[in-house]
Every structure is written in structure tokens, then in C-alpha cells.
Amino acid sequence: MFKYSSSSVKSVAGLAALLVxxxxxxxxxxxxxxxxxxxxxxxAQEGAYFKPFEKxxxxxxxxxxxxxxxxKVKAMVDVGQVSWDVVEVESPELLRxxxxxxxxxxxxxLIGEAGNYLPGAVSECGVASYVWxxxxxxxxxxxxxxxxxxxxxxxxxxxxxxxxLRKGAKYTLEVALLADGVKQADLYKVLGTKxxxxxxxxxxxxxxxxxxxWEAGAQPLNGSRQAT
Numbered sequence: 236m237f238k239y240s241s242s243s244v245k246s247v248a249g250l251a252a253l254l255v256x257x258x259x260x261x262x263x264x265x266x267x268x269x270x271x272x273x274x275x276x277x278x279a280q281e282g283a284y285f286k287p288f289e290k291x292x293x294x295x296x297x298x299x300x301x302x303x304x305x306x307k308v309k310a311m312v313d314v315g316q317v318s319w320d321v322v323e324v325e326s327p328e329l330l331r332x333x334x335x336x337x338x339x340x341x342x343x344x345l346i347g348e349a350g351n352y353l354p355g356a357v358s359e360c361g362v363a364s365y366v367w368x369x370x371x372x373x374x375x376x377x378x379x380x381x382x383x384x385x386x387x388x389x390x391x392x393x394x395x396x397x398x399x400l401r402k403g404a405k406y407t408l409e410v411a412l413l414a415d416g417v418k419q420a421d422l423y424k425v426l427g428t429k430x431x432x433x434x435x436x437x438x439x440x441x442x443x444x445x446x447x448x449w450e451a452g453a454q455p456l457n458g459s460r461q462a463t
Contacts, residue, residue, distance in 0.1 A: 266295045271323040273300030280364075302450045305332055312337050323364065326355075327405070333360035369406045372455070385414040389442055399455045400439075402448035411438040 269285065271277050277300060285296040299319070301307060305328045311317045324332065332338045338360035343349075349357045356363035373382055382388060388398055388410075400407050409422055415438045417425050425431035439446070449455050 266297050267293075267320050268297040268299065268318060269321045269323075270299045270301055270319050272303060276323075276365075303328065305337070308332060308337050309335070324361070325405075329358060329361045333358065369410070385410050386416070389414045389438070391442060391445060395445075397445055397447040398442070399447045399449050402450045407439070408432065408435040411435040414438060 271280060277298065281298065285298060288296055303325060308322060340359050346357060346362055353363065353366065371382060371385060371388060378394060382394065387394065408426060412422060412425055412431065412435050415434060426435065
């Protein structure tokens, strides 16, 4: 049975940057509202960013979390009632939101030289806060042989039971195609076609009854702890 844990993980997917960007809002000097995805990331941010910010005397950080849905940002901007100052979004949402005018353009002078950042980390509306991976993780106390590929996640005979996948097309379709034998080098070429998308959904249908969907980053690990 597939479970998720913080140990015994194998990286099998590419890296994706999570970006912090601002939304149109009049900032209040006494507080800064920062919205992130929560979980372990939020805890790390509190130690690395929020507490030092408060200790500097710059103001109080009001921390919140959400599941990454851009619709929440759009709804606030549309009615002109924006209560967030800084929000953590993934790179596709950052680019789309910037094009739609949901995020403020950043002053390059405040960011510094782009060469001091990783390639692609700086954009018009945001700056990357960290780089992360999509990985296949399992609970070593629940399986007799370690899975070595995404294809193993589709092996219901050797690994019966529920397995967690992100509730959304992003990453999930890539995983399905990798499990179906598509090479990493050809992944986005295949996914860029209607046939490739249909192939990915067909692959997901093979294990649909066994999928436990998750939406927030902390859910897979918490679900594993509860199940064990």
C-alpha cells in the first residue's frame, strides 16, 4: 500500500519554482499579511522570514494559508477589496495573474541584479522564494519492496490500497505519462497534443478507484501519519 512519509523518497520529476508576488493593495505600516500554502513550508518561512521581519521592528506579519486557487485573488481584485499583501503562487499562476493584472509589477531596483538569482527566478510580478520537486514517497514499513518508478505506483497487484495524487492536472498528467512509459525528454512534447492529454487521463482511469486526491502540500504526509 502506498503511503506518504518524510523518508525514503525518490525524485522522479523536474523542479518547479514557487513564487511570491504582490497584489494591488494599500499596505498598512503596522502589519503585513502574507498568504502561503501552509504546512512545513509555512513553518520554515516563519523562522526564516516572518520572525526576523518582526524583530527588525518593520511591523507585524499576519500569516494565512490557502490551496493556491487564483480565483480567490481575482475575486478580491475584481471588487477592489484586497486583504492580502503578499501571496505565494506557483509559476504558471504567477504568469497568468500578472498578464491579467491581478498582481502589481515590481520595481526592479528593489530586487537587485537578476544575475544574483537562479535563472527564471525573477519576473515582472514576483520573485522565487524556493525551488521544489514533485517526488514519489512511500512508507517503508508498509511495503516489502521499494517502488522505483511512477509505473510502480500503477501496480495495484504489488502495491494494493490507496495512493495519493494532487487534485489537478498540473503534475498529475506528467506523472501519468511517465507511468505509461513516456520518456522525460519527450514528456511535454507528448503532453502538448490532444492525444497525449487523452493518454494521460486514460492512464489515470486505470487506478481511479485507488486514488486519494490531495490539494494542500501538508495533506499527503498528514494522511500517512493518520493511516499508520
